[in-house]
Amino acid sequence: MVRPYAMTKGRTRPVGQEFDLIALVVSDVADSAEPGVGPEQGLILDLCRNNALSVAEIAAETDLPLGVVRVLLGDLLAAEYIRVSRPVPPAMLPDEHILREVINGLRAL
Template sequence: MVRPYAVTRGRTGTAGQSFDLIAQITAQVPAGVEPPVGPEQAEILDLCRAGPLSVAEIAAEVDLPLGVVRVLLGDLLDASCIRVGRPVPPALLPDEQILREVINGLRAL
């Protein structure tokens, strides 16, 4: 077993990049090309090649603490190996009243 601080080389954060728990991560490494990453990052890339996963799902799948996964994802983003789908800010979501009216309208059909 490798200690989490050894996996991140003692780093506890990324340079200016924070990953939301529900941000969707997708691998964007061309097939046949091996990026210069460690074994933990390679495992993350393998998981994300099948389809987008949230940061929380990745942490659960690789069985590493969330902080460690965020540092590893920051490294992958810096190497242009992943694409991050940001969650929609709550201010841009539709109003709850509009959604209720849509649901009621659908029920009326």
């Protein structure tokens, strides 16, 4: 078994921004045998190919600690092997009052 710090080369934080647990990851790589991709990163690429998975789901599927998955995802994102869709901040979501008005308007039709 490889120790987590060996997989991440001793790093504890991903390159760039931190990944939310619910951020969706999709692989843009057709073959996980890309140069410079380790076995754990290859597994992540295989899991996310044509299938958007959250960071939490990737950690569960790979049976790796969440911190390790975040560092590996940071490396894959920097190499442009994956795309990450971040969740919408609550401040940008529509107000509940507006949604209720829309529902009431539709019911009135």
